Amino acid sequence: MNLDKTDRAILMAVQADGRMTNASLAEAVGLSETPCARRLKRLEQEGYIEGYRAVLSKPAVEIGVTAFALVRFGVHDRRLSDQFEREIQAVPRIVSCHNVSGSADYLLHVVARDLEDYGNFVRDVLRALPGVTSVESVLSLREVKRDAGLPLL
CATH class of the missing domain: 3.30.70.920 (Lrp/AsnC effector binding domain/regulation of amino acid metabolism (RAM) domain)
Known part of the structure; x- marks a missing residue:
């Protein structure tokens, strides 16, 4: 695993909110938007990010x-x-x-x-x-x- 501090920050941020905009992500990790988007794309291509999903409410989908x-x-x-x-x-x-x-x-x-x-x-x-x-x-x-x-x- 060859991740720097910024890569780690990106991974932690998208785990917390996979729908955050690139602008919000860039701001959260201290990058401008273009380098942030490039890093995110690289992390996806290298397999660090397997996908994105929604977390469902158990009561709403009747799981008791x-x-x-x-x-x-x-x-x-x-x-x-x-x-x-x-x-x-x-x-x-x-x-x-x-x-x-x-x-x-x-x-x-x-x-x-x-x-x-x-x-x-x-x-x-x-x-x-x-x-x-x-x-x-x-x-x-x-x-x-x-x-x-x-x-x-």
């Missing part, structure tokens, strides 16, 4: 449950894992999936309308995925910190 599902496999077969990973890509309510170490094989971040909806999802979708032998759920009682972007270490 956030859960973390610990998924375990009975047999550790590469073919089953690959199939599982392919199939979860098509499940929108799985917000993220991590292959983890420890007592579980995967940690899924899942959203649902309510507990009944989540229970049906676990029964009808998660337990039916290839390789899955058990699912343990951890329900979020409240969100203390939301994804605020990546720190630049």
Whole structure:
């Protein structure tokens, strides 16, 4: 990672507000508009910025449950894992999936309308995925910190 102080400032600013104008960004990082636009374009082309997105309001889109599902496999077969990973890509309510170490094989971040909806999802979708032998759920009682972007270490 070969980023100078200004590149880092640009990355932090666009993580905080991906819709800020180039003029606002330039002012925030202490550059004139043209050099700022060039740097931003370079950061995008070099892969530091993968994309831009909106953060939706959970209540507005009727998401009342956030859960973390610990998924375990009975047999550790590469073919089953690959199939599982392919199939979860098509499940929108799985917000993220991590292959983890420890007592579980995967940690899924899942959203649902309510507990009944989540229970049906676990029964009808998660337990039916290839390789899955058990699912343990951890329900979020409240969100203390939301994804605020990546720190630049």
